Amino acid sequence: MEGKRVNDPFATAKTSNDDNGCSAAKPVCVPGPIIIGSGPSGLAAAACLKEKGVPSLILERENCIASLWQLKTYDRLRLHLPKQFCQLPLLPFPSDFPNYPTKQQFISYMEGYARHFELDPVFNRTVVSAEFDSGCRFWRVRTVGGGQPEAITEYLCLWVIVATGENAEEVLPKIEGMDEFEGSIVHTSGYKTGNCFLGKRVLVVGCGNSGMEVCLDLCTYDAQPSLVVRDSVHVLPQEMLGRSTFGLSMWLLKWLPVRMVDRFLLLMSRMMIGDTSRFGLTRPDIGPIELKNATGKTPVLDIGTLEQIKSGKIKETNFFSEKDGFPRKPFPHGWKGENGLYAVGFTKRGLLGTSMDATRIAQDIEQQWKSRPIGELLHSVEQRYKCVRNPSVHPHRN
Numbered sequence: 001m002e003g004k005r006v007n008d009p010f011a012t013a014k015t016s017n018d019d020n021g022c023s024a025a026k027p028v029c030v031p032g033p034i035i036i037g038s039g040p041s042g043l044a045a046a047a048c049l050k051e052k053g054v055p056s057l058i059l060e061r062e063n064c065i066a067s068l069w070q071l072k073t074y075d076r077l078r079l080h081l082p083k084q085f086c087q088l089p090l091l092p093f094p095s096d097f098p099n100y101p102t103k104q105q106f107i108s109y110m111e112g113y114a115r116h117f118e119l120d121p122v123f124n125r126t127v128v129s130a131e132f133d134s135g136c137r138f139w140r141v142r143t144v145g146g147g148q149p150e151a152i153t154e155y156l157c158l159w160v161i162v163a164t165g166e167n168a169e170e171v172l173p174k175i176e177g178m179d180e181f182e183g184s185i186v187h188t189s190g191y192k193t194g195n196c197f198l199g200k201r202v203l204v205v206g207c208g209n210s211g212m213e214v215c216l217d218l219c220t221y222d223a224q225p226s227l228v229v230r231d232s233v234h235v236l237p238q239e240m241l242g243r244s245t246f247g248l249s250m251w252l253l254k255w256l257p258v259r260m261v262d263r264f265l266l267l268m269s270r271m272m273i274g275d276t277s278r279f280g281l282t283r284p285d286i287g288p289i290e291l292k293n294a295t296g297k298t299p300v301l302d303i304g305t306l307e308q309i310k311s312g313k314i315k316e317t318n319f320f321s322e323k324d325g326f327p328r329k330p331f332p333h334g335w336k337g338e339n340g341l342y343a344v345g346f347t348k349r350g351l352l353g354t355s356m357d358a359t360r361i362a363q364d365i366e367q368q369w370k371s372r373p374i375g376e377l378l379h380s381v382e383q384r385y386k387c388v389r390n391p392s393v394h395p396h397r398n
Contacts (some may be wrong), residue, residue, distance in 0.1 A: 027140070032056045033159035033342075033365060034141050036130070038065045038121040040110065041345025041354045042163035044088040047117040048362030051090055054369045057155070058121035059143060065121060066110040068165060069103065072189035076217050077103040080209050080301050082244045086351040089359055091116055099244075125153065130160055132339045139340065159340040159365055166345065173205070188214060194221035201226070207233050207281070207316075208298065212305040219308045227309070227316045234288040234299035235281055235306060236265060237272045245301060249289060262287025273302065279309045280316035336364065 033049065035042045038060035046056045064070050078100045079086050083093040086101075091113055097105055113119075125143040132139055141155040170187040178185065188210050194202075194217045202218055204211050207229040218225040236245050243251075245265070252261045265288055276283065284291050288299040309316065336342055342364075344357040 027154040027156045030057050030155050030157040032157070032369070033161050033340075034059060034139070034155055034157045035161045035163055036127050036141075037163035037165060037168075037345075038114075038119075038123075039068055039163065039165050039345070040066060040088060040351055041165060041358065042121075042161070043110065043113055043117075043119055044354050044358035045161050045163055045342075045344045045361055046119050047091070047113065048089050048358045049365060050117055050119075052362050052366040052369075054362070054365055056161075057157075058119065059125045059127055059141070059155075060121045060123050061126040061145065063123045065114055066107055068167060068189075069107050069110070072170075073103055074188070074191050074210075074214060074217065075103065075193050076213065079106060080238070080303075081246045081352075085244075085246060085250075087355075088113060088351065089355045130162075132341070134339075137339075158368075159342065161342040161344055161361060163344045175205075194218040194223050197221060197223040199223065203228065207300065209300055212300055213303065216303065216305040216308060219313050224313070229280060229316055232282045232284040234266075234269075234283055234291065235273065235276050235302050236269050236288060236299050238301040238303055240265075240268050240272070253289070258289050258293070259287060262289050265289070273306055276306070279306075281309075336361070 032055040033045075035045055035056050035058045038058050042058055042060075043065065046058055049056050060067070062071065080100070082099050083097055083101055086106075087093050087109075093101060093109055094112075097109070101109065114121075124145045126145050127141060127143050129142045130139060137158075139157050139160045141157065141160060143153045143155070144151060170189045172185070172187050188206075191214060194214075197218055198221050201224045203226050204215050204218070205228045207227055211227060215225045215227050239245060240248050249261060249265065252264065256264075266283070286294070291297055292299065342361045344361055345354045
């Protein structure tokens with residue numbers, strides 16, 4: 001939440017509070033969970049809850065669902081894994097979609113998903129704080145927006161699901177000499193196509209799937225990209241033996257230990273794409289799946305960029321990696337916190353991890369939901385709120 005405040009201009013909006021520190025306007029009591037974010041993670045959590053009879057309220061700071069996909073992705077983007085590994089719970093991709101859906105196809109799937117489950121997020125509401133009242137045992141979620149930049153709304157609920165995404169905020173590192181650089185500096189969230197870089201020399205910082213694909217896109221527009229490698233990296237073919245590399249890996253893991261599958265993947269990669277260290281792409285000491293399980297670092301699935309590196313159209317160098325900030329508990333235990341707080345979509349396992357989180361959260365909340373009827377939940381939240389407004393009222397005395 002601190003990161004959201006730093007990067008969100010709405011966070012500086014002034015509030016009108018009474019003597020007890022509460023918003024002057026009466027709060028909105030929400031019987032079910034509040035979900036922060038209407039991307040794939042938020043929609044998946046809401047759909048799984050609804051399927052179990054639990055309503056939820058989705059709060060979204062932008063004016064659309066899947067805003068990262070709609071507003072901050074480049075045009076040529078496709079899913080890097082086959083669609084069966086990227087579909088959200090309870091609704092597969094349309095059968096006529098290709099194996100690797102395009103950006104627009106994925107967005108249409110998200111929109112269809114929301115319509116199918118009748119999900120209706122509240123847009124243009126930026127969450128500026130989410131605080132657990134330990135005395136009255138409920139969450140106070142404050143938002144700004146909703147047509148008026150300084151309009152404050154406070155929601156009261158028993159559960160909060162954070163679904164803001166692993167990549168909600170772009171990070172532009174400070175590099176020595178940036179202030180004196182006369183060219184343009186663009187984060188990948190602002191990159192659409194290489195059309196405006198025609199014939200120019202471009203430095204791409206980062207060798208993940210996005211960085212590799214941006215380099216490939218730049219090559220199609222006759223730019224001259226160089227790629228900065230942050231660390232050692234595993235580059236694998238997108239497909240092996242006529243199957244997706246990811247799908248083949250999942251199948252092999254049913255029968256073989258991780259290290260043996262890793263050896264197979266590296267042997268096949270060596271045969272198909274050669275020794276990547278010759279081009280500045282040194283591999284880590286441990287295998288791709290073991291590394292993914294230990295650190296969340298995803299191997300790069302090559303879709304043609306390596307051929308451009310081999311031809312000399314893309315040049316490379318080395319850099320250093322930094323630790324990120326994700327849930328402290330390792331996968332698969334990072335979805336549940338304390339006091340009704342949950343997180344979905346922070347597994348570093350893409351949309352497949354999102355589906356797993358959403359399913360677990362819905363099952364956990366369902367057990368609590370079924371033990372208490374809706375009217376009792378609303379009454380409980382309202383009574384707990386009264387204890388904040390009037391300390392003489394105890395939520396458990398009525």
